[in-house]
Amino acid sequence: MTTSDTGSRSGGDRAAVMTTSLSPTVHAGQPERRLRMLGALAGIIGPLLLIFFFVTPLLLGNWPSAGESPGKLAAYATAHRTLFYLGGWLQGTGALLSVAFLLVLLQRTGARRTLAGSATLVGCAVLLSVVAVEAAMLVAVPVAAANGDHATVATGFELASGVFVRIYPLIPAALVFAGIGFALSGTRVLPPLFARAAVLISALFLVSGLAAVFGAAGLVFATVMSVVEAIWIPAAAIAFAVTSARTQP
Numbered sequence: 001m002t003t004s005d006t007g008s009r010s011g012g013d014r015a016a017v018m019t020t021s022l023s024p025t026v027h028a029g030q031p032e033r034r035l036r037m038l039g040a041l042a043g044i045i046g047p048l049l050l051i052f053f054f055v056t057p058l059l060l061g062n063w064p065s066a067g068e069s070p071g072k073l074a075a076y077a078t079a080h081r082t083l084f085y086l087g088g089w090l091q092g093t094g095a096l097l098s099v100a101f102l103l104v105l106l107q108r109t110g111a112r113r114t115l116a117g118s119a120t121l122v123g124c125a126v127l128l129s130v131v132a133v134e135a136a137m138l139v140a141v142p143v144a145a146a147n148g149d150h151a152t153v154a155t156g157f158e159l160a161s162g163v164f165v166r167i168y169p170l171i172p173a174a175l176v177f178a179g180i181g182f183a184l185s186g187t188r189v190l191p192p193l194f195a196r197a198a199v200l201i202s203a204l205f206l207v208s209g210l211a212a213v214f215g216a217a218g219l220v221f222a223t224v225m226s227v228v229e230a231i232w233i234p235a236a237a238i239a240f241a242v243t244s245a246r247t248q249p
Contacts, residue, residue: 036108037244040237042237043237044234044238046101047233050095070153077145078145078146084138085142087135092135098233101237102180108189109183109187111182116180117179120180123175123176130172133164137159165223170210173205174209177201178198182195185199194232198232204225
């Protein structure tokens, strides 16, 4: 074997080794990029489902108030059984997709093991728990109406309509936005405006939750903050998708 043959073979071996070592790195970034895109998509679809959940009763125009008699509530639930089931699904799925996006954001910040990361994780768990219980109360209304249990109809409707709206801004929403806001601070995952806005939204959620306990004006404030939340999450998701598309995995 000549010296040139030996040099050619060793050069080819080195090239093969380099190609083999680089290939896993290139392919390893694809699942990460796919996760970012799916997370952003969840952050857009989730709030849309929640908006549809809140707007549907307004569009119908005959949604009963919490003060209606159990008999009227039972009659309405029996006639609109599918609406209650759909509402529970929209609320639960919308909240789940929104939380999925927030968790992808948290992972990208690298702050999962910090205090802000822990606050975000706990807040997301509490948020999903509150939403699941509220959705269960909503679904329980037509079920109880079908069984002639008017007491459960009234209780379930009251809990779903008037109680959880006071708890949501006071604990889970405030905790989630505070956690993700501080986790995003100092990172390039999203523009700095989103981190500052999240911390401000957290403080306003807390104030609206306290105000909702004492009067109807607080309930209006809490509703407005829910609208703000429904704007922040998809806006952040779009910004996250744009940023992810411009950067390498």
